[in-house]
Amino acid sequence: MKAKRISLPPGGAVVNKLKSGDRVLISGEIYTARDAVHQRFHKLLAIGCKLPIDLRGQTLFYAGPAPAPKGKVIGSIGPTTSGRMDAYTPLLLAKAGLKAMIGKGRRNPEVISAIKKHKAVYFAATGGAAALLSQSVVKAETVLLPELGPEAVLKLTVKDLPAVVAVDCRGNDLYDEGPKEYKKPIKQF
Amino acid sequence: MRTISVDKIAAAVEKMCREANCVLPKDTEKALDKALKIEKSPLGRESLKQCLLNAKIAKTQKIPVCQDTGLAVFFIKQGRDLEIKGGPLHEAINKGVANACQNGYLRASCVNDPVFARRNTGSNVPAIIHIEQVPGSRLEINYMPKGGGAENTSRLAMLKPSDGEEGILSFVSETVIQAGANPCPPTVIGVGIGGNLERCALLAKKALMWPVGKANPDKRYNRLEKRILKVINASGLGPQGLGGTVSCLGVHIEHEPCHMSSLPVAVNINCHAHRHQTVVL
Numbered sequence: 387m388k389a390k391r392i393s394l395p396p397g398g399a400v401v402n403k404l405k406s407g408d409r410v411l412i413s414g415e416i417y418t419a420r421d422a423v424h425q426r427f428h429k430l431l432a433i434g435c436k437l438p439i440d441l442r443g444q445t446l447f448y449a450g451p452a453p454a455p456k457g458k459v460i461g462s463i464g465p466t467t468s469g470r471m472d473a474y475t476p477l478l479l480a481k482a483g484l485k486a487m488i489g490k491g492r493r494n495p496e497v498i499s500a501i502k503k504h505k506a507v508y509f510a511a512t513g514g515a516a517a518l519l520s521q522s523v524v525k526a527e528t529v530l531l532p533e534l535g536p537e538a539v540l541k542l543t544v545k546d547l548p549a550v551v552a553v554d555c556r557g558n559d560l561y562d563e564g565p566k567e568y569k570k571p572i573k574q575f
Numbered sequence: 576m577r578t579i580s581v582d583k584i585a586a587a588v589e590k591m592c593r594e595a596n597c598v599l600p601k602d603t604e605k606a607l608d609k610a611l612k613i614e615k616s617p618l619g620r621e622s623l624k625q626c627l628l629n630a631k632i633a634k635t636q637k638i639p640v641c642q643d644t645g646l647a648v649f650f651i652k653q654g655r656d657l658e659i660k661g662g663p664l665h666e667a668i669n670k671g672v673a674n675a676c677q678n679g680y681l682r683a684s685c686v687n688d689p690v691f692a693r694r695n696t697g698s699n700v701p702a703i704i705h706i707e708q709v710p711g712s713r714l715e716i717n718y719m720p721k722g723g724g725a726e727n728t729s730r731l732a733m734l735k736p737s738d739g740e741e742g743i744l745s746f747v748s749e750t751v752i753q754a755g756a757n758p759c760p761p762t763v764i765g766v767g768i769g770g771n772l773e774r775c776a777l778l779a780k781k782a783l784m785w786p787v788g789k790a791n792p793d794k795r796y797n798r799l800e801k802r803i804l805k806v807i808n809a810s811g812l813g814p815q816g817l818g819g820t821v822s823c824l825g826v827h828i829e830h831e832p833c834h835m836s837s838l839p840v841a842v843n844i845n846c847h848a849h850r851h852q853t854v855v856l
Contacts, residue, residue: 409621422693452642452682461680462639467724467757490724491756491816512815513724513759514848515625516642517633535695536642536682548625550618550817561756564818568616569811 389548395443396486401507404551406558410509411546416445416488418463418540421470423531428474431481438530439539442483447511449488450536451520460526460542464516465490468508476500488549492561502557510552510560522547577712578658579856581667584714587854588671591718592647593679595852596639599630602786603763603849606824610761610814619819623761626814626847641848644681645720647672647702650784654711665704668716673698684723705777714856717784725762725846728754731776734838740799743768743840748806750842751823756816759846763787764803764826767841769833778829779843784851788825800826814847824849 392400394414404410417439419427427437448468452461468489475493478484479500486506490513493501501508511519522544530539552560604627611623633640649668653659659667676683676699685700686693709715730750734742747766754762767778791797803826813819824847833839 407618409618450642450682452639452644453680455638455680458638461682462633462642464642466643467727469757490759510756510815510817512622512625512629513756514641514722514846515622515629517636517638517640518625518629520638521632535697536684537695552817560817564616564618565811565813565816566818567811568813568818568820570809572806572809 391546394445394486396445396507398505401485401505401555404507404554406551406554406560406563408551410549410551412488412509412549413545413547414543416447416542416544417529418449418451418542419446420448420450420466420537422534422537423539424471424474424478426531427482428477431477437482441478443485445486445488446484447488447542451540452516454526460520460523462516463520463523465511465513467491468493472497479504479506493553498553498557498559501553501555505555507551507555508553509549511547511549519547576656576658578660579714581659581661581670584659584664584667584856585670585674587856588668588716588718589674589678591716591852591854592672592675592681592720595718595850596644596679596681596720597637598634599640599848600851602788603847604630606787607847610821610824614814614819614821616813616817616819618817619814619821622814622817639681640850641722641846642682643684643722643724644699645722646685647699648719648721648780649702649704650717650781651704651706652709652715653706654713655708656712657714664706668704669700669702672702673700715853716856717851717853719784719851722846722848725758725844728758729779729841729843731772731839731841733772734840736836736838738838742838743799744802744806746840747803747842751807751844752810752812754844755812758844759848760812760816761814761821761824761847763824763845763849764807765843765845766803766826766828767843768828768839769831770839771834771837772839774831775839775841776843778831779841782827782829783843783845785827787849789827791828796828796830800828
């Protein structure tokens with residue numbers, strides 16, 4: 387199973403071809419956003435305001451990196467638990483035009499149906515492999531809310547960031563399908 | 576009476592925080608190696624390979640294994656014949672943690688208020704510190720950076736004594752299986768049984784401090800650990816919860832006496848980046 391190389395922002399045709407379970411290597415520009423930023427963005431969208439950054443067709447990476455050591459582009463960076471963004475995600479997909487997300491872990495049914503409706507995609511990157519993933523970041527710049535420290539919004543340029551399609555645009559969920567194949571009946575333990 | 580200065584303690588704490596975050600301990604690396612040998616899912620093997628390569632990169636480049644360098648958790652054994660000069664012990668530890676955060680480029684993950692302000696303290700303090708007095712004149716410092724993702728999936732239940740071993744088996748395995756991918760499997764599970772509400776949670780954390788897969792010295796508890804491990808691994812969750820045969824690297828149980836009407840059980844989950852270190856001063 388070879389990884390597919392994809393470029394971001396992802397065009398509709400690329401997203402259509404991705405299937406849950408596909409390995410991908412992501413290149414292009416993405417934004418980091420975690421809990422605090424999602425809460426702020428959601429508040430703005432809910433009262434009908436525009437977001438300070440244009441998310442149409444864009445990708446959010448649920449991540450807050452460690453500080454960059456001297457001479458490095460970025461510190462260790464990896465996905466945080468996506469489920470914490472679930473409350474905010476459907477509105478970001480519907481109103482802000484968000485197209486892709488990178489995180490780890492299961493999304494709730496509302497998010498999955500919003501992914502389907504808006505033909506978006508959710509990628510899972512390996513949690514806890516942050517030193518490795520940081521090697522794929524070639525450029526990082528703080529674009530919003532620096533006062534949030536590790537939760538600030540960064541614009542990252544990534545090259546071949548390894549991930550897996552967890553939920554495709556048809557709503558197929560790898561967190562449902564993947565474990566089924568390996569589940570053993572519980573007899574007597 | 577032996578004496579030790581707070582500066583010496585702070586320096587030792589800084590060193591161990593920096594090391595433990597950038598160098599995966601041998602027991603954890605060995606457990607991941609073993610997992611890669613037995614994992615059947617191709618995606619699972621791929622993610623385990625990434626974890627092992629990640630450990631190598633972190634070590635050579637001296638960068639954290641995981642961006643979540645955690646809240647700093649300490650179990651300290653303070654000898655009764657040891658005098659600490661220059662200030663309180665917890666201040667020395669917090670100073671070491673803050674210095675490690677600053678000088679070691681660790682992430683500050685602590686917010687000042689849980690509900691309202693939630694402002695980052697900027698230095699990853701306060702640490703969580705448990706101090707126990709013991710005979711002797713040594714200071715044993717056990718440290719674990721504990722990430723939020725895995726900690727969030729931990730649970731505690733006050734079971735009925737009649738629930739017994741089977742009740743514990745279902746509560747622990749259900750907690751871990753329900754956590755799914757969120758705690759970054761394959762996980763390490765600390766289980767506390769007995770004590771009371773707060774003691775039980777502490778026992779679960781203490782159990783996480785063991786080297787991965789260390790067998791319980793009590794045969795009955797060891798059997799229960801193995802049963803829990805089998806049930807978790809039969810879930811099919813696998814590495815990163817994407818499907819596979821290795822969902823858990825080890826289950827450790829710490830137990831203590833409890834009230835005749837209680838059976839407290841706490842489950843503390845840790846990720847595959849199971850970092851811990853001990854120094855003795």
